[in-house]
Amino acid sequence: MKIYRVQNSKLVPTEENIPNVRENEILVKIKALSLNYRDLLVTEGIAHWKPNEARVPVSDAAGEIVEIGKSTSRFKVGDRVTSLIVPNWEHGKLSPEKINIAIGGPSSDGVLAEYVSLPENHFCKIPDYLSYQEAATLPVAALTAWNAVIEQSNLKLGDTILIIGTGGVSLFALQFAKLAGYKAIITSSSDEKLIKAKALGAHHTINYKIHKNWIQEVMNLTAGQGVDQVVDVVGGNHISESLKCIKSEGIVSMVGVIDGKTVGSIDTGTIMYKAAKIQGIETGSTEMYKRMLNAMDLHKVKPVINKVFPFAQVPEALSYLKNGSHFGKLCIEV
């Protein structure tokens, strides 16, 4: 089978045997994959995302089960499933042990292959209304947005949420905000993307490249009050910008690590005066994923796929992601 590994910060296509299925594993024939910003950090070997051995990158796949191990019980051959990025966080609160495996990262192989064999808790069944490509967009971007906008949010119908950017996480955040009945303001570097975001349900849009003082724009749109929550996909120093956008007792959901930035200077005074809550977001549990799939199925939420690349063009797809011209998700057809 065809498979890619990251070796010395380079993506290398190679041929390997289809893996043997262990007792607790299921073998999945991958039909589609999606790329996340994290895949850039892993394949380019940025900071602690750099694998210390030849790793299979990419966390998000959808496929069909073709064989099941003797001691498995959750699935049958023919089931349609997606991968899960942190499979040991099945339910309950987050703990270090529950995220000891994060597939497609520096220390656990991922799914950039034609077949994968992994323990059954690494997968979840997908609703019938979603295609393989659509389902492949869900494990990281959708779950992270769901966790930020629904699970870790105390917003009420009609409250205002500010969503930064129009990439994978941001557009799911917009779609879930719409489901929850929030007023959504979204930012982007591109007017063209903002027109599409409006069509997807954004109430207000701000081009942060044109409006250098985009925070003032947020204030103007909220009668000087600020928003109830910000979904910040940039991280680092940008958290202080997001803090300026919230009203008193608002939430900044800290999702992003653009450019691999995990540190930044932060305005602690504003946190105190506004009694602000900074909520770190770590993808989500399998339990949350199932709640998200139920809600998506009920409302037939369709993921926004910007472009689909063939399996032979994963390097081109990663370059496209890095270039930042995408709106929503990039997929790979296997």
Ligand SMILES: NC(=O)c1ccc[n+]([C@@H]2O[C@H](COP(=O)([O-])OP(=O)(O)OC[C@H]3O[C@@H](n4cnc5c(N)ncnc54)[C@H](OP(=O)(O)O)[C@@H]3O)[C@@H](O)[C@H]2O)c1
């Ligand atoms: N915490 C977690 O568990 C978790 C899970 C998933 C993702 N993430 C992180 O979340 C971020 C987004 O991931 P993704 O996969 O959605 O990436 P993506 O599809 O590449 O989207 C990146 C987004 O960032 C926006 N952006 C980039 N630089 C910006 C800046 N200086 N100011 C404002 N917006 C900016 C872009 O907006 P425009 O193109 O519209 O301008 C685009 O929407 C990444 O940092 C990723 O590592 C974290």
